[in-house]
């Protein structure tokens with residue numbers, strides 16, 4: 001007898017093909033049959049008439065390694081229909097954490113993971129002891145973390161033995177099943193690496209058949225050079241590259257989305273394996289200290305905070321930002337565009353813009369930024385409205401750019417339910433399907449679902465996942481195409497979406513009648529020579 005039959009829904013299978021009505025039969029964690037009608041027996045029958053039955057969504061770009069150990073039920077993700085997450089992006093990973101360097105890693109990730117307990121661990125131990133969660137997890141090791149473990153925050157090239165150390169740590173992570181390496185060349189210490197260092201690590205990836213995901217060196221005034229750098233590393237090493245959260249930041253770069261997409265298409269047509277992802281919002285999220293000029297980010301947190309206390313340094317920061325905009329984000333229309341998301345030591349600041357804080361204190365915005373960072377021990381996280389809606393739409397329409405939230409799994413109750421995190425945390429997938437597909441008709445439903453399922457599954461090499469197909473793993477999301485919508489806003493972000501009715505992970509129901517039932521059937525999916533599974 002089957003475990004579950006989902007009856008009469010419109011199956012959108014994840015390949016981009018149009019919907020067809022069928023019964024989807026689940027048993028032993030797999031899709032046993034797709035028939036119309038199914039006449040066999042099943043322990044549970046769900047009426048899905050009028051609903052879409054899709055593969056579970058793959059969030060190819062996340063930082064849920066910062067939260068899953070404290071919120072293993074991954075509420076903000078599964079309630080969006082997400083069944084698999086790729087973690088460890090942008091150069092940040094929680095492992096390896098080597099003896100004597102744990103505190104450094106904890107301090108480094110404080111703006112991102114203030115709630116996470118850090119401990120000494122190899123990558124293999126980390127993967128082995130990862131908690132049981134409601135979603136499947138695919139791990140990456142971060143270049144910034146490897147650099148921290150090997151050479152701290154030092155701004156220089158690695159010595160040969162240090163490069164060998166980084167290669168060895170990368171190799172250990174890959175042997176433990178990591179998908180590949182992520183980089184965050186936009187911020188220290190990743191930003192201290194030259195392309196040659198990335199290529200040396202890329203050679204290790206090539207030997208293992210692993211891939212490279214990069215938050216490129218610059219997403220504003222030098223975005224084209226930064227994308228070229230990522231493509232060149234992939235080409236030199238013959239590896240797959242994923243350019244994450246593709247965007248054009250800074251008012252003077254707005255309108256160039258067609259040119260960026262053309263550059264990536266050209267690379268693809270000359271044979272490069274290049275993929276991209278995007279979140280459907282005009283604001284980004286980042287630690288506040290990353291907005292400072294690069295020189296001001298040098299050193300550990302103590303060094304940075306001591307620098308920010310000095311009036312002469314503030315004058316220099318003010319002049320640099322006036323001349324060339326914010327690091328990574330370029331020129332913003334005003335300081336109203338930078339809003340505090342999470343301030344662990346001053347939670348009352350959450351939701352307030354830098355312009356408002358400057359106004360309240362009758363001070364200059366740069367003084368407000370420096371004062372906030374000092375008061376918050378450098379741990380403040382912000383949301384920055386730095387993109388244009390036209391560019392967001394142009395990139396979203398491209399069938400070759402996948403959907404990735406760039407967020408972490410949260411729960412609205414408990415320690416992660418605080419502050420004003422970016423609304424993408426709760427809203428990414430339903431926002432695409434409701435706002436952009438149904439309301440604006442920017443792209444078709446099968447194309448949007450392909451960008452969330454079959455497309456990323458093929459790019460990642462997932463074994464028998466990402467499609468509604470017989471014998472595939474039963475990761476399934478059922479939603480109402482008429483009511484699916486994001487509800488999370490910048491002012492009120494801890495809001496679940498509407499319209500997601502059933503979510504099945506590895507054949508087990510996690511969301512039933514729109515509610516999380518507390519099951520945690522997720523697996524850690526490891527890369528091997530056969531693929532990722």
Ligand SMILES: [Zn+2]
Nearest residue numbers: 090215244245
């Ligand atoms: Zn990033």
